[in-house]
Amino acid sequence: MAANAQLIVVRRKDSHTRHHGGAWKVAYADFVTAMMALFIVLWLMNCSHEIQQAVSGYFKDPAGTGKLTGTTTPPTREVNKDNLDQVKTDLEKAIRQIANFDKLKNHIELTVTSEGLRIELLESQKGTFFDSGQPEPNANGRELLITIAEEVGKVPNKVLIEGHTDSQPFAGGNNYSNWELSADRANASRRLMQLHGLRANQVAQVRGFADQQPRNAKDPADPSNRRITMIVKYLEEKPADLGGAAGTAMPNTVSGRTE
Numbered sequence: 001m002a003a004n005a006q007l008i009v010v011r012r013k014d015s016h017t018r019h020h021g022g023a024w025k026v027a028y029a030d031f032v033t034a035m036m037a038l039f040i041v042l043w044l045m046n047c048s049h050e051i052q053q054a055v056s057g058y059f060k061d062p063a064g065t066g067k068l069t070g071t072t073t074p075p076t077r078e079v080n081k082d083n084l085d086q087v088k089t090d091l092e093k094a095i096r097q098i099a100n101f102d103k104l105k106n107h108i109e110l111t112v113t114s115e116g117l118r119i120e121l122l123e124s125q126k127g128t129f130f131d132s133g134q135p136e137p138n139a140n141g142r143e144l145l146i147t148i149a150e151e152v153g154k155v156p157n158k159v160l161i162e163g164h165t166d167s168q169p170f171a172g173g174n175n176y177s178n179w180e181l182s183a184d185r186a187n188a189s190r191r192l193m194q195l196h197g198l199r200a201n202q203v204a205q206v207r208g209f210a211d212q213q214p215r216n217a218k219d220p221a222d223p224s225n226r227r228i229t230m231i232v233k234y235l236e237e238k239p240a241d242l243g244g245a246a247g248t249a250m251p252n253t254v255s256g257r258t259e
Helices: 023-045 049-060 077-095 101-107 139-152 178-194
Strands: 108-112 116-122 159-164 203-208 227-233
Touching: 077 108, 077 116, 077 139, 101 108, 116 139, 139 178, 139 227, 159 178, 178 203, 178 227
Parallel strands: 159 203
Antiparallel strands: 108 116, 116 227, 159 227
8 A cells, every 4th residue: 555545534424313304393293282282171170161161062063053953052141142132122112112201211221231131210309110108119110010021021031120229218117117118119010010921930039128239329319229120130041932023123222321
């Protein structure tokens, strides 16, 4: 071998240093997806029953076509809000037909709230639906309560009836106070309404609050604190028959107040 001959060394790359392609990305994506699924399950375990039902319903029927074929579970409270919107629309239409509506409309309020459809009959200084200190409704009160009973009696929703007073002490004496007056007015309303369409098993509660839940807390003596409140509750399950009617669109409230 010649003295100036050079030694040639050939180095081969280790196979582990070769390009791996995208296989590791797929594995990493699967890992992230699994972690996301775990977090969603943990979140759902701490959610309310209504949210769990809604999520379950979506995965059972993502397109929402089941409600056309009757294959889904009963709708949740949010779906049943449509029922109360229709009750409110029909009731507003009926109330507009009563005598003296123009004089009474500022004392009638219909509002869909988180508890249900709230119907309030608000008193004035001279008395609008009940004469001062009297537990039985006057002519205006009777006509309006009968109208409400005829409409609300068509639906399966439960009803709460409440009586409220202002902070002025009852002047009648004989151990009869605002507690008795508020409860008696609520019960008188119930009796009259059950004679004119409201079903006996439709009334869930009759309550008298005296002056403990003023509508105008800044002025406990405000006459509007004297009121009858009816709450048409949300349905917990899909009704078999709502009594049929689809109505035309009406303004949101009788008196213009929304909540």
